[in-house]
Amino acid sequence: MNPAQPSPPAHPAQAAKSVQPAPSAPAPSAPAPCAPEDVRRVACVGAGVIGGGWVAHFLARGYDVTAWDPAADAEQKLRRLVAAAWPALEQIGLAEGASPDRLTVTATLEEAVSDAQFVQESAPEKLELKRDLLARLDAAAPEGVVIASSTSGYPMSEMQTLAAGAGRLVVGHPFNPPYLIPLVEVVGGERTAPSAVGWASRFYEVAGKSVITMEREVPGFIANRLQEALWREALHMVANGEATVAEIDASITEGPGLRWACMGPMLTFALAGGEGGMAHMLDHFGPSLKAPWTRLEAPELDRELYDAVVRGCEEAAAGRTIAELVAERDRGVIDVLRATGRLADRRTEGAAK
Numbered sequence: 001m002n003p004a005q006p007s008p009p010a011h012p013a014q015a016a017k018s019v020q021p022a023p024s025a026p027a028p029s030a031p032a033p034c035a036p037e038d039v040r041r042v043a044c045v046g047a048g049v050i051g052g053g054w055v056a057h058f059l060a061r062g063y064d065v066t067a068w069d070p071a072a073d074a075e076q077k078l079r080r081l082v083a084a085a086w087p088a089l090e091q092i093g094l095a096e097g098a099s100p101d102r103l104t105v106t107a108t109l110e111e112a113v114s115d116a117q118f119v120q121e122s123a124p125e126k127l128e129l130k131r132d133l134l135a136r137l138d139a140a141a142p143e144g145v146v147i148a149s150s151t152s153g154y155p156m157s158e159m160q161t162l163a164a165g166a167g168r169l170v171v172g173h174p175f176n177p178p179y180l181i182p183l184v185e186v187v188g189g190e191r192t193a194p195s196a197v198g199w200a201s202r203f204y205e206v207a208g209k210s211v212i213t214m215e216r217e218v219p220g221f222i223a224n225r226l227q228e229a230l231w232r233e234a235l236h237m238v239a240n241g242e243a244t245v246a247e248i249d250a251s252i253t254e255g256p257g258l259r260w261a262c263m264g265p266m267l268t269f270a271l272a273g274g275e276g277g278m279a280h281m282l283d284h285f286g287p288s289l290k291a292p293w294t295r296l297e298a299p300e301l302d303r304e305l306y307d308a309v310v311r312g313c314e315e316a317a318a319g320r321t322i323a324e325l326v327a328e329r330d331r332g333v334i335d336v337l338r339a340t341g342r343l344a345d346r347r348t349e350g351a352a353k
């Protein structure tokens with residue numbers, strides 16, 4: 001179900017619960033039982049593609065992990081996923097004491113979280129299911145333990161409606177596979193205690209993740225909104241016969257994707273302005289915002305947006321000159337080309353000898 005679409009009408013039995021006056025302040029949350037740095041035991045509830053990837057990540061970072069999933073073959077599939085991921089995790093480096101042997105798959109959800117110091121939920125992307133599950137996790141986990149949802153796009157405000165202890169519920173949105181892609185986007189809901197957001201962000205950092213802590217709830221968070229914009233345009237182009245699936249993928253892997261592994265879209269485009277940076281880029285290509293290059297509605301490039309983007313790029317450059325940024329980008333692109341086997345011997349290319 002696409003989070004951007006209106007959520008299904010609440011079940012009558014839940015309607016009363018889910019229709020609550022917007023709280024004037026976040027719900028209080030009991031203090032977490034331990035500091036993020038002192039966590040040793042993590043529970044993962046839902047152990048499919050992402051939940052299993054979280055299990056592999058936490059095991060590789062040296063945690064004791066309990067996992068629960070209602071599927072009959074969940075343990076077999078989970079242990080197979082962890083075993084398949086382990087060579088990669090050994091290659092990038094394991095924490096001291098890390099071992100797949102520190103995984104315990106429990107028979108019930110309650111057992112999985114009963115002694116947990118952090119809980120990561122990764123059940124299917126269905127709003128009603130997450131509402132019920134988060135309420136169940138809140139009832140079963142030790143008081144104060146932060147519970148994070150891997151949701152791809154639902155605001156926590158929509159998911160925490162049935163939980164008595166909503167103050168400890170946060171979004172901790174990962175990227176597949178969580179054991180290799182470092183980003184996790186953290187954001188609370190209307191009833192989430194700010195302390196729970198801060199605790200979760202710090203825990204993920206300690207656990208080796210790269211954290212973006214959002215100040216505002218936005219469906220789809222940051223990276224999925226950006227991915228979704230590209231994804232929808234790609235689907236339109238395939239639907240209209242404007243590009244094939246192969247052309248869509250090659251257009252990224254042989255083009256912008258190489259740069260995006262080293263530098264985000266904002267600084268990348270600042271370099272499109274040469275020595276003039278983002279200001280020149282906007283002066284030069286600003287009118288293109290009105291060109292029919294995408295079906296996505298463009299914002300007005302007014303002075304406020306112009307200045308915000310220019311200033312943001314100057315801050316991101318952090319004192320690096322355009323020339324230094326170009327050199328950094330080029331080193332990164334060469335490393336990615338080499339790492340992905342695309343830096344073959346090029347002496348045979350080019351002008352006739």
Ligand SMILES: NC(=O)C1=CN([C@@H]2O[C@H](COP(=O)(O)OP(=O)(O)OC[C@H]3O[C@@H](n4cnc5c(N)ncnc54)[C@H](O)[C@@H]3O)[C@@H](O)[C@H]2O)C=CC1
Pocket residue numbers: 045046047048049050051068069070071074121122123124125126129133150151152153173174175176
């Ligand atoms: N697949 C991906 O690339 C990413 C997925 N996510 C999010 O992670 C969550 C899980 O997605 P996937 O792992 O892809 O789905 P999946 O279908 O691979 O795994 C979901 C797992 O949840 C289990 N499950 C079903 N009902 C449950 C319940 N009531 N309580 C606990 N577990 C239950 C299923 O048995 C299954 O193993 C979703 O919210 C999704 O949006 C987030 C980032 C990336």
Ligand SMILES: C[N+](C)(C)CC(=O)CC(=O)[O-]
Pocket residue numbers: 151152174175176224227
């Ligand atoms: C396709 N998806 C929406 C589930 C992707 C994500 O949520 C994040 C990712 O791994 O790209």
